[in-house]
Amino acid sequence: MTPTKPHQLQLNEQGQLRHFLTTEGLSRELLTEILDTADSFVSVGRQAVKKVPLLRGKTVVNLFFENSTRTRTTFELAAKRLSADVLNINISASSTSKGESLRDMLWNLEYMDSDMFIVRHGDSGAPHFIAEFVCPHVAVINAGDGRHAHPTQAMLDMYTIRRHKGAFEHLTVAIIGDILHSRVARSQIHALNALGAREIRVIGPKTLIPKDIEALGVKVFYNMAHGLHDVDVISTLRLQKERMESALLPSESEFYRLYGLSTEKLAFAKPDAIIMHPGPINRGVEIESAVADSERSVILNQVNYGIAVRMAVLSMAMSGQNADASNQREDA
């Protein structure tokens, strides 16, 4: 079994989205279409009845092999606001403890006529594997896989940037922290490149920056004063506790002293720079509490936009799968 490149797998023959596995390899036009569609879904949140009937009668399964309350909740809200029926399956507590294989479990769900799987998995490539080999007729949305990708998070970040800063061509964006283990950073970099950001920077300690990251078209900085100079958008990343245990970092306080986004370090960026974070925040580790709560922080806006962006991705992928299915019916 030779895996197909994800960006080929996730588009149908008409070039429409039918899975959403990664931002890598997607065109500027398609990413812009996601952002434009999300724009229209924002107004749904202001309706008295916060629902539209697009996915009425569809069954969406949240398959979370890793815990993530926020991501799961916003996907669930997005699917419910599209009128889909939503099933939440917490795998660690489910079949794997009874010895059922992943494939058997997914086939069971497919035969319950599920239309879409939203997959969060600790292993890179798991959603891709499901989309290609296990259930090709179910739309698969990657809700974060290993160190690989977190495409809906990246798209809600892009939406936030466009909403607050406008066109990407004029923007310098800095991503700070644990780039090495971050699926968010990778998906952001691919999306920012496709959307034509002027400059993408990564800032962090040498131990947490992948060696050949420049190949992705980013500039590397090991120092916040230089890295944040004249930046329009700051994206901080969550520092995971287990990195400390694996001896990649001396201590939390050392990390905060050098790379924590404090009021002092923020002064290096442009005065109107916005601050983003995918959450959950470690206050006093990667970001100072006052900075996270400041007027320039758009962290809670990101949460709100996240629902609209996920509604856009879910409806576009379902639309692409439907088109595929009707083409196959015509061919038959």
Place this chain on the structure above:
Amino acid sequence: MTMPDVEKLLSAMALALQDRIAQLPKPPVMIGIHSGGAWVAERLHAALKLQQPLGLLDISFYRDDFEGKGLHPSVKPSVLPFALDDQHVILVDDVVMSGRTIRAALNELFDYGRPASVLLAALVDLPQRELPIQPDVVGIRMDLQPGQRVKLAGPAPLTLTLVHR
């Protein structure tokens, strides 16, 4: 077939709407359906000097052909710059044919609130109805040959053209 002058149709519609508005207990709000309906609504809204700002509906999320046609790639946000509860609404579209767009628009309206009443105004009424929906104020009723459609081009000037499918 010669196509009617849109300006004349708009003037006649504004007059007819004035009569209907006079019978309402309070001034109405107007909502146009994207995109042709919104153009017509802009003109009527100005002609009738309505106080409340014009509302705009994009019914793409409420269509009944998502399964077959998928999502329209350029959906516009719906903008209703007023609370809808207890309002008298004049809903405006350019062409009413099957009635399915109006069905979708009514569903969307009721997700925003409970209007006191809804009047339907359409520039062109084509008789091929598939649902029990009738416009209250019509610019012109047209009988077309099978395969013919009418399309409104705009926003300025507004012109009607005959389309052969």
